[in-house]
Amino acid sequence: MNPTTFTLGLRSLAASLPYGKRLEDDEAKFLWLTLPQTVKETVTDEMWAYAIAQRRMDPAPDKELSIEMQLLRYLYRVRDGMPAFDWGLKLDLPRRMAQGSVFHGSVPPQGDAPQLAAVGSNPMLEGLL
Numbered sequence: 008m009n010p011t012t013f014t015l016g017l018r019s020l021a022a023s024l025p026y027g028k029r030l031e032d033d034e035a036k037f038l039w040l041t042l043p044q045t046v047k048e049t050v051t052d053e054m055w056a057y058a059i060a061q062r063r064m065d066p067a068p069d070k071e072l073s074i075e076m077q078l079l080r081y082l083y084r085v086r087d088g089m090p091a092f093d094w095g096l097k098l099d100l101p102r103r104m105a106q107g108s109v110f111h112g113s114v115p116p117q118g119d120a121p122q123l124a125a126v127g128s129n130p131m132l133e134g135l136l
Contacts (some may be wrong), residue, residue, distance in 0.1 A: 010039045012052040016059045017074060023063060038075055043092055050082060057104045058082050064110040081111075 014035040021027040039047075058078040062068060068077055069088065076090060083090035084097055097103065103111045 008047060008050045008052055008055050010036075012055055013039055013042070016055050016078075020059050020062060020078075021074065038073075042075065045092055046079065049096065050079075054082055054100070054104070057107050060107055061110060066110070 014030070017035060017038070018030050021030050055078070058081040061081040062078055069080070070077075072080070072089070079090040081103075082096055082100060083092060084094040085091060086094060
């Protein structure tokens with residue numbers, strides 16, 4: 008994603024929301040600077056537009072989160088209410104984006120969270136339980 012798309016998306020969203028606040032240039036630049044580099048490299052302009060559309064359709068967005076974190080929840084798997092960048096993008100994101108005109112709730116499909124290895128599969132732990 009490029010910084011122009013990031014900023015334009017945030018400004019457009021803020022302008023369309025009730026009680027939206029105008030995002031100043033320096034605020035947008037700082038939000039871009041604080042965005043993790045992996046997000047900048049992974050999220051495409053199309054993904055960002057999809058996230059903005061999802062936020063506009065969301066009947067119950069988490070308004071306690073900053074606006075960019077709200078958006079990233081539509082793209083990344085979620086842990087403790089926050090986008091978990093280390094878990095990666097939602098496993099079914101391509102399907103969700105293909106149906107972008109429909110709101111997709113935040114309930115993850117089975118297997119969305121990284122799975123821990125079974126205890127029995129680790130020979131170092133066998134016999135300890």
